[in-house]
Amino acid sequence: MKFGIIIFPGTWSDRDTFKALSNVMDYDSNFVWHNERNIDDYDCIVIPGGFSYGDYLRCGAIAKFSPIMDSVKQHAKKGKPVIGICNGFQILCESGLLPGALVANQSMQFKCEWVNLKIENRKSIFTNKIKLTQNILKIPISHGEGNYIVEKDTLKSIKDNNQIIFKYSDKYGKVTDASNPNGSIDNIAGITNKKGNIMGMMPHPEKAAELILGSKDGRLIFQSLVGNYL
Amino acid sequence: MKINQNILDEIALSKYEYNEIVKKLKRTPNMLELGLFGALWSEHCGYKHTKELLRTLPSTSPNLLVTAGSENAGIIDIGDEYAIAFKIESHNHPSAVEPFEGAATGIGGIVRDIFAMGARPIALLNSLRFGSTNKNKTKHIFNGVVSGISAYGNCLGIPNIGGEVYFNESYDENPLVNAMCIGLIQKGKFISASAKNDGDLLLLVGADTGRDGIHGASGLASKTFNKESELRSTVQVGNPFMEKNLIEACLESIKHIGVNGLQDCGAAGLTSAAIEMAERSKLGLEIYIEKVPRREEGMTAYEVMLSESQERMLLAIDPKYVESIIKIFDKWDLDSSVIGKFIKGDQIEIIENKNSLCKTSINILTNPPTYKLNSEIPEWMIKLQNKKTDPPFTNLSSEETFIKLIESPNISSRRPVYTQYDHHVQTNTIIEPGGDAALIRIEGSNNKGIAVSTDCNSTLCYLDPYIGTLIAVSESCRNVSLTGATPIALTNGLNFGNPKKDYVQYQITESIRALRDGANEFNIPIISGNASLFNESGNESIFPTPIIGSVGLLDNIYKFCSVKFKHPGDIIYILGVNETYDFGNSLSGSEYMKFFFNEINGKPVIKIKEEVNLQKACRELIKDQIINSAHDCSDGGLSVAIAESCINGNIGATINEDLPVNWHKALFGETQSRVIVSTSKNKSKYLEEIVLKNNIPYKKIGIVGGEDLIFGKNFKISLNIIIKHYDNGLETSLSD
Numbered sequence: 001m002k003f004g005i006i007i008f009p010g011t012w013s014d015r016d017t018f019k020a021l022s023n024v025m026d027y028d029s030n031f032v033w034h035n036e037r038n039i040d041d042y043d044c045i046v047i048p049g050g051f052s053y054g055d056y057l058r059c060g061a062i063a064k065f066s067p068i069m070d071s072v073k074q075h076a077k078k079g080k081p082v083i084g085i086c087n088g089f090q091i092l093c094e095s096g097l098l099p100g101a102l103v104a105n106q107s108m109q110f111k112c113e114w115v116n117l118k119i120e121n122r123k124s125i126f127t128n129k130i131k132l133t134q135n136i137l138k139i140p141i142s143h144g145e146g147n148y149i150v151e152k153d154t155l156k157s158i159k160d161n162n163q164i165i166f167k168y169s170d171k172y173g174k175v176t177d178a179s180n181p182n183g184s185i186d187n188i189a190g191i192t193n194k195k196g197n198i199m200g201m202m203p204h205p206e207k208a209a210e211l212i213l214g215s216k217d218g219r220l221i222f223q224s225l226v227g228n229y230l
Numbered sequence: 231m232k233i234n235q236n237i238l239d240e241i242a243l244s245k246y247e248y249n250e251i252v253k254k255l256k257r258t259p260n261m262l263e264l265g266l267f268g269a270l271w272s273e274h275c276g277y278k279h280t281k282e283l284l285r286t287l288p289s290t291s292p293n294l295l296v297t298a299g300s301e302n303a304g305i306i307d308i309g310d311e312y313a314i315a316f317k318i319e320s321h322n323h324p325s326a327v328e329p330f331e332g333a334a335t336g337i338g339g340i341v342r343d344i345f346a347m348g349a350r351p352i353a354l355l356n357s358l359r360f361g362s363t364n365k366n367k368t369k370h371i372f373n374g375v376v377s378g379i380s381a382y383g384n385c386l387g388i389p390n391i392g393g394e395v396y397f398n399e400s401y402d403e404n405p406l407v408n409a410m411c412i413g414l415i416q417k418g419k420f421i422s423a424s425a426k427n428d429g430d431l432l433l434l435v436g437a438d439t440g441r442d443g444i445h446g447a448s449g450l451a452s453k454t455f456n457k458e459s460e461l462r463s464t465v466q467v468g469n470p471f472m473e474k475n476l477i478e479a480c481l482e483s484i485k486h487i488g489v490n491g492l493q494d495c496g497a498a499g500l501t502s503a504a505i506e507m508a509e510r511s512k513l514g515l516e517i518y519i520e521k522v523p524r525r526e527e528g529m530t531a532y533e534v535m536l537s538e539s540q541e542r543m544l545l546a547i548d549p550k551y552v553e554s555i556i557k558i559f560d561k562w563d564l565d566s567s568v569i570g571k572f573i574k575g576d577q578i579e580i581i582e583n584k585n586s587l588c589k590t591s592i593n594i595l596t597n598p599p600t601y602k603l604n605s606e607i608p609e610w611m612i613k614l615q616n617k618k619t620d621p622p623f624t625n626l627s628s629e630e631t632f633i634k635l636i637e638s639p640n641i642s643s644r645r646p647v648y649t650q651y652d653h654h655v656q657t658n659t660i661i662e663p664g665g666d667a668a669l670i671r672i673e674g675s676n677n678k679g680i681a682v683s684t685d686c687n688s689t690l691c692y693l694d695p696y697i698g699t700l701i702a703v704s705e706s707c708r709n710v711s712l713t714g715a716t717p718i719a720l721t722n723g724l725n726f727g728n729p730k731k732d733y734v735q736y737q738i739t740e741s742i743r744a745l746r747d748g749a750n751e752f753n754i755p756i757i758s759g760n761a762s763l764f765n766e767s768g769n770e771s772i773f774p775t776p777i778i779g780s781v782g783l784l785d786n787i788y789k790f791c792s793v794k795f796k797h798p799g800d801i802i803y804i805l806g807v808n809e810t811y812d813f814g815n816s817l818s819g820s821e822y823m824k825f826f827f828n829e830i831n832g833k834p835v836i837k838i839k840e841e842v843n844l845q846k847a848c849r850e851l852i853k854d855q856i857i858n859s860a861h862d863c864s865d866g867g868l869s870v871a872i873a874e875s876c877i878n879g880n881i882g883a884t885i886n887e888d889l890p891v892n893w894h895k896a897l898f899g900e901t902q903s904r905v906i907v908s909t910s911k912n913k914s915k916y917l918e919e920i921v922l923k924n925n926i927p928y929k930k931i932g933i934v935g936g937e938d939l940i941f942g943k944n945f946k947i948s949l950n951i952i953i954k955h956y957d958n959g960l961e962t963s964l965s966d
Contacts, residue, residue: 009471009474009475009562009563010385010471010474010475012386012387012474012655013387013655015656016655016656016657019657019673020657050387051384051385051470051471051474053471054385054469054470054471054472054474055385055471056471109377109380109650110380110381110384110650110651110652111649111650112384112648112649112650112651112652112653112654113649140654142384142652142654142655144380144384204654206657207654207655207657209657210657212660212671212787212788213654213657213658213659213660214662
């Protein structure tokens with residue numbers, strides 16, 4: 001499986017994603033500049049974190065007009081996987097590829113810390129190869145606008161369709177108010193589209209790929225995905 | 231043109247200095263030239279009061295690839311084909327006037343300093359000082375500064391891995407915002423801030439030039455100020471997104487043939503950047519001022535030369551490659567314009583539409599007069615040092631006193647601050663903020679890492695600037711050593727009051743003398759530095775605050791040590807002394823005396839040779855993997871040190887010996903050169919062997935485990951309660 005990592009001006013998790021995918025996990029990955037249009041070479045597109053276009057106007061609001069986003073839409077239409085991490089999640093929401101939106105953290109402050117994620121849906125391609133004994137994933141967040149909001153009706157439909165993949169929880173997997181770092185509705189940390197091939201998540205799995213940095217749980221998400229395409 | 235005192239005041243030049251200019255030029259300067267002199271002869275750019283002293287600092291080492299002073303910072307070899315450069319810079323006055331933008335652009339400035347050398351910025355630290363927490367102004371400045379650093383730094387994708395935050399009323403009107411940046415360079419890829427040949431073109435890239443920040447260096451940073459409203463326009467506004475693109479574009483451009491030099495535009499804008507570049511190249515320079523892209527209409531040459539608009543860089547490029555170099559900046563949506571040319575000679579000529587506006591000697595512009603400082607100790611300091619009061623007890627129990635101290639503004643957890651900074655990006659952070667020093671992996675190296683710490687206890691520097699600075703050097707190195715890393719170089723951010731005052735001159739002189747002696751004792755060079763003078767609240771100078779940044783090299787990142795207690799049953803030792811509790815005059819200048827009694831007196835003490843030796847032994851213990859944790863006794867003394875090891879490890883500890891009658895000294899005394907370590911039972915024998923071999927006094931004092939912090943029979947507090955107070959202390963202190 002070949003990963004394409006998109007770089008917008010202002011993206012900064014591109015290198016970290018490449019390191020995790022190619023150096024740590026030995027997968028094939030490559031950078032894709034936002035002005036390119038042809039991404040046929042890639043099986044999975046990753047939109048990494050950062051501050052694309054300085055997050056001016058609204059997070060992801062300018063990036064969605066980049067030429068590459070048309071190609072990403074085509075790519076997704078074919079059923080191929082797309083992962084948006086942090087700013088990538090915001091861009092996917094702005095582009096209409098995922099429901100809902102991300103607004104300023106309830107604290108109105110940027111937050112960088114380790115969080116625990118309960119795996120809400122173990123059947124998605126991003127989680128179905130994760131062992132059942134893996135109760136939670138320990139992965140860091142790093143964002144000022146990660147507070148997920150969504151209309152009532154849409155929330156009901158994403159619940160009914162099992163589109164919620166991760167929820168912020170305590171270390172035992174219990175979803176509590178205290179474990180919600182940003183005020184997201186229902187502690188939502190990651191969702192997919194209806195079809196299940198596009199996932200957006202605020203926490204950074206690429207930053208949790210090595211034990212010496214605190215956790216390697218982030219690998220499990222990419223490994224699960226690759227497992228589905230073997 | 232008539233030069234009067236008002237004009238000189240505006241550009242912060244004295245009558246004497248003006249006369250020097252006339253004498254050297256052998257004519258009177260025109261207004262534009264006077265602006266250039268005002269900037270380059272300012273304290274901020276010219277180091278008039280510190281240059282002579284700074285020359286005495288050790289700046290050589292076999293590992294130095296570029297010596298300090300010859301470029302923006304020295305570059306130090308760390309092996310495996312890599313080198314690092316680092317530097318501290320202050321943005322105190324801008325942050326006093328406009329906390330958010332002042333702090334944000336402070337980050338922008340130091341980051342540009344580092345990537346201007348061809349280094350990729352790999353870490354940031356911030357050393358912050360604010361006024362008393364009970365003042366509304368402090369809350370405003372604190373919130374602005376922290377969110378400014380957060381907003382700007384996070385956008386750049388550089389991990390912010392450490393620093394310090396302290397509160398003291400001497401900073402009520404004048405906060406200190408010192409930022410440190412570290413950059414990584416592949417050996418041989420370093421780029422100089424100079425041109426190679428005459429005929430090289432001067433390329434300005436990045437932001438358009440506006441009227442912001444005019445007289446920032448001369449007006450804001452080089453004199454004291456009273457009415458902050460008058461100075462607001464001297465503060466710049468930052469655009470971190472453009473800075474991020476500048477980093478990437480500049481680092482891409484230096485791989486291109488024909489890029490001969492790179493320089494950041496910082497204080498005094500184009501004036502300082504371009505003229506320093508020419509001076510370093512031993513060339514002259516023509517500037518075609520009309521070519522500088524403007525943000526505003528009607529700007530004069532004077533304004534363009536002195537603007538401190540942010541996010542601008544200068545390149546010296548070979549004229550043959552102009553087009554392909556400009557293409558790189560186009561790719562990153564950055565404007566670039568050729569605005570000048572290096573020429574033979576020593577003159578800078580500023581030309582506007584073919585009219586020559588000035589032609590001035592660079593040598594004269596860059597050599598301001600220097601001043602010799604008073605080195606006599608002031609009476610009041612002697613009195614303060616000799617004042618001996620028997621430290622009082624609080625009217626609380628030892629346990630209640632401890633809780634009050636652990637939640638006090640200067641001791642409580644800095645978590646509410648550092649969680650606002652991204653410290654994970656670049657995925658190399660091994661020891662996160664919250665411990666003694668941060669530790670990051672050197673990507674691409676053979677498992678090497680660097681540990682970094684900034685430190686300065688300004689209360690001790692106030693009591694004795696020499697000893698206080700020596701302690702700052704020691705503690706900064708100690709923090710680094712306790713991760714297992716060996717200190718390899720220092721940088722400094724020297725923050726002092728008004729250098730026109732005799733006692734401030736004494737503080738500066740003594741502090742720099744200690745910096746020199748300390749660096750020599752640790753046998754490491756000082757590769758860069760920054761001096762910020764004229765820091766005053768009201769008419770009172772701030773406590774002398776020489777912030778010391780130290781960087782250490784760890785050969786194997788898998789053999790590091792942290793402050794965390796790890797395993798129940800591990801034995802706790804104190805190293806550096808052979809008593810559990812300390813009974814000297816260790817409460818002098820302590821946090822205990824300041825916080826409970828607002829009293830500062832006595833004379834601080836450090837035995838520097840013993841300190842160096844202690845650190846060496848600790849590194850040996852870590853390298854041989856004998857100890858499981860290491861933490862020094864610093865602010866708040868023994869009790870706080872042990873509590874922090876418990877809190878970070880989330881495990882309790884019991885200290886065997888009962889508290890003495892003088893429990894305040896025992897728990898909160900701040901005697902230097904003490905380290906708390908823990909080791910497993912079966913390794914304690916080796917620990918004792920190594921410390922004995924190194925002649926380090928030590929004592930076995932307790933055991934790790936349980937859910938409480940216990941000192942003998944009469945002190946027992948649940949760790950959960952301690953954590954609650956420690957974690958919430960800062961926010962509580964700053965809440966209304």
